[in-house]
Amino acid sequence: MSYYGQFGSRTSRLPKEAFRPSAIFLGLLALLVASGWMAFEGYGNARINVFLFVAAGWTISLCLHEYSHALVAFKGGDHDIAHRGYLTLNPLKYTHPLLSIVLPLVFVLIGGIGLPGGAVWVNHGAIRSRFVDSLISFAGPAMNLVLAILLVMPFTLGLDTSGQPEFWAGLAFLAFLQLTASVLNFVPMPGVDGGNLVYPWLSPQWQRGFNHVAPWGMLILIALLWSPRINVWFFSVVYGIGDLIGLPSYQADYGYSLFRFWSF
Template sequence: MSYGRYGSRVGRLPREAFRPSMLFLGLLALLVVSGAMLYLGYGSDRFNVFLFVAAGWTVSLCLHEYSHALTAFKGGDDDVAHRGYLTLNPLKYTHPLLSIVLPLLFVLIGGIGLPGGAVWVNHAAIRSRFMDSLVSFAGPAANLALAILLTLPFTLGLDSGGNYPFWAALAFMAFLQLTASVLNFVPMPGVDGGNLVYPWLSPEWKRGFNHVAPFGMLILIALLFSPRINGWFFSVVYTIGDLIGLPTGQASDGFSYFQFWRTSGF
């Protein structure tokens, strides 16, 4: 295998490098089946909401990381294809615990779309600083696009038919995407928002950035436990939600359905 100017492997890539993994396709199947059962009111609504949201959130985590990887590939980094990042396999993205399990845990206990771990990108192979910033921008942009897409049925008034828990779950899924996009755009070292500005920093600022980056996610999580910062965060989320037509009341109901293990009046 030959290597290009920046150390990126050059040559014909196998089709398998771009083919969706069976695990991702299985998650999609679970999303569709649980969504159909929920819409039709077949089985336990609360358990179906749990399956529907958990599958949908995991699929969105894969799409978030895939967006990073695809943009990096278009920008000149062939290594992302060789590492399997373009197969949408959740097990390929950095570390399953940080990329999948931890974000799922935050959804379970707090209803917040925590950013997952990022793909490893060979930034030296990216052809320009603008493209390097675009790699970081692509992930949270995918979350925002999903939030708008999931909100669209509500803005079009299509939520009058079917089982109410289905629409509550869909609103909650949109809410999760919105929280994920807002968190990801925070200009914190080690988070997508910080990585977005990194290529434009001076060498001195980059050195400071690199010292903080390994702890950036932990700092961000800790800040969310501050009542004032937490209030500011959700104020931004609800403001954007109102702008795109997200029914936050239904999203709250969706979260209540999602936590099926808790006693509820639903």
């Protein structure tokens, strides 16, 4: 998710630390590898392993989602992005009190929906063109879609997934979360990446209306998902896309049940 803002751009020479992956991100990678190995080898509690594997993988994908916004913005003219730490893949840099922590966690836990909630503040006045401005918003959900395709590749390539069922189920559920994030973020709602994608092309009058709705856009979208009819339609779209790219839905469903280890 990217936000509109006005900041002065500092184009002075940037230290290498501004582009170096943070220790927190590297720690998340270590947790992903360790929990994935434990799930694959059947070491310890399978449900706890899947929970840690999916939680670490989802947080990493959140970092990559926001990093994609930030990288395109940096290349597009907003060099102050680097000064704000957005190119270090540090999840704490993408923090919004409600959107970054509470809502994404709640929605994954109770609904199996991946809701990217980080925030990258972009100086859109420094961006060189409307096309690049739209590309900034496109980059985040596109990253989720790419991750989904990569995570599904073991299934589409016909690898033997009959062994280590908990590991493969966790992998499938993680791919499913990427698809839900992509679909949600491509919705052309003010305050969501899909809305921000079309914002640069709107007339000034429409942009003023957009800015009034944007602070509440994500909350409106979440409220709509509580409607049974819209909820069914949303998941039918996600499962439909999953079928197209080769995601086994039964594996994703099993992964979700394992992820919710406290319900057993």
